[in-house]
Amino acid sequence: MQPVTVTLAHPLDFATWRAMTRVLVARHVPPQAITWQVAAQAGAASQPPPPAPDLPGFSILRETLRLAATTFQSMLPDRAALAYGLIYAHATGIQPDPANLERMEAAATQVRAETDELRRTLLALMQPGTTQHATFPARTYAPECNARFITLQLSLAPWQLSLPGRMLRWTGDTLLHGPHAPLHPLAPSTLPPPALPLVTDLDISQITSLRAVALAARSCLICPMARHATQTVFGEGEPTARMMFVGEQPGDREDQAGRPFVGPAGQLFDRALAEADIGRADVYVTNTVKHFKFIRRGTRRIHEKAGHEEVTACAPWLAAERHLIRPRVLVMLGATAASALLGRSVTIGHTRSRPIPMEDGSTGVVTVHPSYLLRLPGEDARAREYARFVDDLRLAASHLPAPAP
Missing domain, CATH: 3.40.470.10 (Uracil-DNA glycosylase-like domain)
Structure with a gap:
């Protein structure tokens, strides 16, 4: 099969990964035929071809996609390929590679632990109110994927988080990201969902913006009715x-x-x-x-x-x-x-x-x-x-x- 190269707009471009995975798995493109890369310039991502009407669709268990999304937040250099391989295996009915599955589960465990740590220490790092600047020793991309959590917990106020080798900043209306100045806009819609539900750890009583509370409530899945x-x-x-x-x-x-x-x-x-x-x-x-x-x-x-x-x-x-x-x-x-x-x-x-x-x-x-x-x-x-x-x-x-x- 002819090799395929997929270009992601940035290292956490889960939206492009997911769109391309949907098309490539439907076309039965095996993992070894795909090269995943990150664009040299932000925004130059691959555009998935329109789905062919004669190709059958496929469904994936929510837990499987969640593992892929959580692995995507790790620092594993081949995380996009690992996540694709997992989806391809489940969609085609083959057994996932045990070694790769073990690596993914270990990476997901690390991401969940870091997500929990970030959320537990957030209010100690940044007190709601004026613009806040804190440092967090991240070993994964969990902070980026929890930017919405941070923004809502801090009542939509501006904040900045210094991470190893990069910076994450919310200006009040735009999320910025990069290894150094100038930082570039990072579209939250392109990121994988956080490893833990958004409202699980929110201290709603500490949010001082009614709009922030309303935005948080939109993601509420606390009870089965939701x-x-x-x-x-x-x-x-x-x-x-x-x-x-x-x-x-x-x-x-x-x-x-x-x-x-x-x-x-x-x-x-x-x-x-x-x-x-x-x-x-x-x-x-x-x-x-x-x-x-x-x-x-x-x-x-x-x-x-x-x-x-x-x-x-x-x-x-x-x-x-x-x-x-x-x-x-x-x-x-x-x-x-x-x-x-x-x-x-x-x-x-x-x-x-x-x-x-x-x-x-x-x-x-x-x-x-x-x-x-x-x-x-x-x-x-x-x-x-x-x-x-x-x-x-x-x-x-x-x-x-x-x-x-």
């Missing part, structure tokens, strides 16, 4: 909002849109806010649980009540939202939200429509979730309960302090 939902649905609104509304969880429409309170219940909620003279732009809306929990019935996805496991898993995200926004009034929409925020079992009928002093100095108000109003039978019942809901919103707004003159 693996079935389309995406994380984080809160939405002004960071300076004086009122926070907390529901149970996103619904089907919210799961698709990635925004809270945009479905039928959200539209009713908007109408009630307007009648209560509360501008949606003046409030922050979120949910106790950030993913849609559902059961399938044919092609439909039916809402399923969030349980203790999901509420507990999402608690750090909700706590971070409350801590960063510091609302003066906290409105709990439904029993799930009220129970989570009050720390006890709540019956709406016994707790509704009265001010509740909260531990952070805010005033809490419990009311029904807007979706409850949609489920009521009969127009009279819906009109009566809707009017009561609007009254609850007015009660909540009445506990806002008067604006400063």
Whole structure:
């Protein structure tokens, strides 16, 4: 077979490696026919040919691809070839070379250990706040692959990490990398994923940027529900909002849109806010649980009540939202939200429509979730309960302090 040369844009160009591997394995190009090299100038990477429609596809176990991606973060000079050989072996049904597999597993162990060490010592190396500069004795490329972790943990503030023979810097909007000045932009999308899940070691309570918390939550896989939902649905609104509304969880429409309170219940909620003279732009809306929990019935996805496991898993995200926004009034929409925020079992009928002093100095108000109003039978019942809901919103707004003159 004719030899093939693949050029990576930089030593950690996992995106090009993965795209070329997908094509070359489908074409049954054996590992020994491929030469992997790094471009002399950043950005001059190989472009994979379009996939031939007559070539069969193939699938690889998640654990296998994870081993390849983690090996790619090592300093082994032939790591791209080793990773390709592993994928080729699994795709073609042959036995991976035992010696190569042993080298990969040892390299992956080192990368995971260094990832863990970097994350454990990060806050000691760099305190959140002003531009931070630290030194880390890396023996792998784990720091580069954890640049997003570092950036989120430091609340998107600029930082710089000196590594053996190279420098890694986040300017506040661009990741730079290189052995010496001038450093060159390094696209995070080209890097292999970190060896440990992004949110596993994040100290969410130390993040001082609401945007950083929201970005981190997008990668959350703490509970099984996150693996079935389309995406994380984080809160939405002004960071300076004086009122926070907390529901149970996103619904089907919210799961698709990635925004809270945009479905039928959200539209009713908007109408009630307007009648209560509360501008949606003046409030922050979120949910106790950030993913849609559902059961399938044919092609439909039916809402399923969030349980203790999901509420507990999402608690750090909700706590971070409350801590960063510091609302003066906290409105709990439904029993799930009220129970989570009050720390006890709540019956709406016994707790509704009265001010509740909260531990952070805010005033809490419990009311029904807007979706409850949609489920009521009969127009009279819906009109009566809707009017009561609007009254609850007015009660909540009445506990806002008067604006400063």
